[in-house]
Amino acid sequence: MTHPTHPRPWLSSYESGVPRTFTPSGLTLPALLERAAAKYPDHTALTFIGATTSYRQLWQDAQRFAAALRRMGVRPGDRVSIMLPNTPQFVTSFYGTLLAGAIAVNTSPMYTASELEHQLQDSGSETLIILDSFYPRYQEIRTRVPVKRVLVTGVQDALSFPKNLLYPVKARREGSWVNVPYDERVLPYRKVLASQPAAAPTVSLQPDDVALLQYTGGTTGVPKGAMLTHANLVSNCEQARSWMSDLHEGQEVTLAAIPFFHVYGMTVAMNLSILIGANIVLVPNPRDLKMVLTQIERSRATLFPAVPTLYNAINNHPDTPRHDLTSIRACISGSAPLLLETARRFKEITGGANLVEGYGLTEASPITHVNPIFGDQLEGSIGLPVPGVDAIIVSDDGQPTPSGEVGELWVAGPQIMKGYWQRDDETAKTLRQQDGQVWLMTGDMATMDDRGYFRIVDRKKDLIIAGGYNIYPREVEEALMSHPAVLEAAAVGVPDPYRGESVHAVVALKPGQTASETDIITHCKGLLSAYKVPRSVEFRTELPKTAAMKILRRQLAQEARETRAARSA
Template identity: 75%
Template sequence: MERPWLSHYEEGVPHEFTPTNDTLPDLLRRTAEQYPDRTALTFLGAKTTYRVLWQQALSFAAALQKIGVQPGERVSLMLPNCPQFVVGFYGALLAGATVVNTSPLYTPHELQHQLQDSGSETLILLDAFYPRYEEIAGTVPVQRVIVTGIQDALPFPKNVLYPLKARREGTWVGVKAGGSVYSMTQLVRQDGTPEPVVLRPDDVALLQYTGGTTGVPKGAMLTHRNLVANAEQARAWMTDLKDGQEVTLAAIPFFHVYGMTVAMNLSLLIGATIVLVPNARDIKMVLGQIDASGATLFPGVPTLYNAINHHPDTPKHDLTTIRACISGSAPLLLETARQFRQITGGANLVEGYGLTEASPITHTNPIFGDQREGSIGLPFPGVDAVVMGEDGQPVPTGEVGELWVSGPMVMKGYYNRPDETAKVLREWQGQTWLLTGDMAVMDDDGYFRIVDRKKDLIIAGGFNVYPREVEEVLTMHPAVLEAAAVGVPDEYRGESVHAVVVLKPGQQATEADIIAHCRRELSAYKAPRSVEFRAELPKTAVGKVLRRQLADEARAARQQPA
C-alpha cells in the first residue's frame, strides 16, 4: 500500500519498524542494569533509583506468589501516580499475572462491574479507597486485598506528618492487615526472588477497560508486545530523546493507557527520571514539580495544558526546561497550544491521536517538523492507516471515510467478548486492522484529520464518557422514564455531560435531584452538569434515540443569547 506520510517523517525517524521481542519487565531490568544509580522515581521529595526499583518489583513479585497469585490471574491496580503503582505493575507482571488498570475515581458500582467482568482475584489499592471496596466485598471474585498509603512512599518527616494531617482533616482511613488483607509495604520488604515465570511477547499484560465504540465497558487485551511496541514507536518518533538524561513530568494518570505508555513505559525504556504527581488537578503542585525537577518531557491532555496557561501562579515558575509534549485523549485547541508554547519559551506541544485498543498512540504531528493545525499528524513508524468507505474499500485521497489502523500495537481483542472483537478487528490485505469508528480524511502528504469522533462519544477533560453508561444510571432514578446523555461544549473540560430526561407520569424531580443521583453512582467527570426535561425523546422509526439531534439542539441552545 502507498504510504505518502513517510516522505514527511523528520530526519532520523525510521521508515521501517519492527518491535523487539521484549516483555515489559525486560524494559525495567535492562534499564536497571544500564543506569542502576540513576533516579527512576521522585515522589514529593522521596527518590528511588533504578537498582532499588527493580529489586522492589522482584520482591513484590515473590511476595505475590507466596500469598497465592498464580500465572495468568488478574491483579487489579487501583492507585494514583505513586511509586507503589510502578512496583505493583511490574511486580504483578513478574509474577506472571495480568494487570487490570482500575480508576481511583470509580464508585463502588463501577468498581464492582470491573472486578466481576475481569475476574480479578487480587486488588491492590490505596487505603483511602478501601471503604469503596468494602461496600461490594463479597460480591466480587477478589480473594486478597493489598493496601498501601501515600505516607508509605513519603520521606521522613512527611511520612509521619501526613497521617496527622489526614486525621485532622477527617480523611484518614485506617486499614489493618490480617486475614485476606495485606500491607504492600510489608510484602515489598520481604526480600526475595520470584519463581521464574515464562513471559512471552504475545501474552496479555494488561486489561484496559474501555467502552470502545459501543459504550459497553470491556477489557481491551493488550499484550507485552503491544505495549512495548508503542513505547518503542514513541521513542523512534522523538528523535532528540537522550537516554539516561530525560526527566518526565508524570501528571497524567498511569491507570489511563496513554499515561501508562508515554509517561511510564517510555520513560523506563529510555532511563528517564519520572516525577510522580498523584493529583494532576492540583496545578500548583504540577507547576512546582516542573520547576523543581527541571522536567524535559511533559505528556498531557489539553485540559491540563489549558489550566497551566490560565493559572495565576504560572508566571512564578520556570517552565522553560520542557522540550517536548505530546497532547492526547482529546482535541488540542490551537489557542491552547499557542499559549503553552509562549509560556514555556517554545516547548514543542503537538497533537496526537490514539485509542485504548491501539495501546494507544497511532498518529502524531512531527515534534520539530511540519506541524499542521487541526491535524492529528502522521502515522507512527510501523503503523499503517487507511480511510475506508462503506463498501470496505479505500476512499480517494481527500474524501471522508472511517479510519482503520494496523500495526504491532493493535490489541489482541476484548476479554471474553468475541462478538465485540469481531466488530472492530478485520483482516484485509494480509493484515489485521482496527476499525476506529472515527471518520477521517487524509491529504496528499499523508496527514490525517478527524472530521467526526466516534459516534456519540463524549470526551470530558481527556476522559472518555460513554453515553450508555450514564443513561443506565439516569434511568435507575425512580422518577425517570427514559434519558439520553450528550456532550456539550465546556471551555475548561472540552466537553461536559448534558442529560435529557423524560419523567414518568405523575413523578417529579429537579435538576439537582438528577445530578446528585448520578454523582452517587458515577465518577464526577461522568456525571451530568446540566439536565433538560422533555415530554419525549426524538427517535428513529425503529425507536432509536437520536442522540446527535439532541446534542445539536443542546449546543444551539447554549449559543443563543439569554
C-alpha cells in the same frame, strides 16, 4: 473485500531523524525495566514528593513484589487489579505483577463502588492493590466480588522521613484518614514487600502474552477489557521513542501527572520513560495545579505528556507566571482534541516547548498518529501515522477512499490489541484480518490529505471526551434512568471551553413526577465517577426518536449545541 497496495504518503512527511521503518525489539515489559536497571542502576527512576528511587531499587522492589504475589498463590495468567494514583507503589505493583506472570488490570481510582464491582467481576481479579483512602469503596462490595487478597498501601509508604510520619497526622486532621481493618485477606503492602527477597520467581514470559486488561467502552459503550500484550505495549513506547528523535537516554525528566491507569499515561509517561532511563516525577493528583507547577520547576522536567485540559489549566492558572517552566522541551497531547490557542499559549509560557497533538485508542496501546515534534504541525490534524503503523480511510462500501474524502479510519501495527477479554463477538466487530494484517476499525470518521496528514471529522461512536476521559452515554443514561422520576433519558456531549466537552442530560419525567436539575445531578453523583456526572440537565415532555423508537442522540446533541451557541452570541 480486498485492499490493493495503498500509498503511504506520510513517510515522505516524516521529519529528519524519524525512521521510515520500524522493527519491534521483541522485549517484554519487565525486560525493559531490567535493562534500564542494568544501564542506569544509580540513576533516579522515580521522584515522589521529595523521595527518590533508583533504577536498581525499583527493579529489586518489582522482584520482591512478584515473589510476594507468588507466595500468596498468584499464578501466571491470574488477574491483579491495581487501583492506585501515580505513586511509586503503582510502578512497583505493575512491573511486579508482570514478573509474576500475572495480568495487570488498570483500575481507575475514580470508580464508584458499583463500577469497581463490575470490573472486578468481569476481569475475575482475585488480587487487588488499593490505596487506603479508596478502601471503603471496596469494603462496600467485598462480598460480591472474586477478590481473595487485598494489599493496601498509603501515600505515607512512599515518603521519606519525617514526611512518612507527618502525612498520617495531616490526613487525620483533614478527615481523610481511613482505618483499614487488616486481617488474613487484607494485608499491608509495605510489610508484605519488605518480607520478600529481591529475587523474582522464574516465569517464562513471551511477547505475545497478555500483560494488561485496559477497560474501555469500545464501539458499543459496554465496558470491556482490551487485552494488550507485552509486544503491544513495548512496541508502542518504542514507536513513541522513534518519533521523539531528540530524546537523550539517561538524561530526561518526565513530569508524570497524567494517570498511569489511563493507557496513554502508562505508555508515554511510564513505559517510555523506563525505556529511555528517565527520571519519572510522580504527581498523584493532576488537579493539584500548584503541585504540578512546583514539580515542573523543581525537577527541571524536560518531557510533559498530558491532556489538553491540563495544558489549558496551566495556561490560565494565576500561579503560572511565578514558575519557571522553560525546562520543558516537548509534549505530546492526547486523549482529546488540542486547540491551536492552547498549544500557542503553552509554547509561549514555556519559552518554546513543542506541544503537538496525537491520536490513539485504548485498543492500540494507544498511540497511532502524532504531529511532527519539530516539523509541520497542521491545525486540526492528528498528524501522521507513527513508524510501524499502517492506516487507511475506508468508505461505507468497504473500499479505500481517495485522498481528501471522508471514511472510517482503520489502523494496523504491532500495538493493536489481541482482542477483548471474553468478548469474541465484540472482537469480531472491531478487528478485521485483511492483506496479512490485523486492522483495527476505529469507528472514527476521518480524511487523509496528499501529504499523509489525517484529520478526525466525526465519530461513529457517541463517545463524549471530557478532560481526556472517555465517557460512554449508555453508562450515564443507565444512572439517569435509575432515578424514580425519570421516564426516558439521553446523555450527549456539549462544548466546554475548559474540559473540551461536558455531559448534558436530556430527560423526560414520568407523568405526575417532579425533579429538578439539582435532584438529577445529585442522583448521578452517587452512581458515577465525577467526570461522568452531567453538568447540565434539560427537561422535555418527550425525546425525539426514530421510527424504530431509538432515541436520536445526535439530534439532541446538535440542538443542545445550537442552544448554547445562541446564548453565547
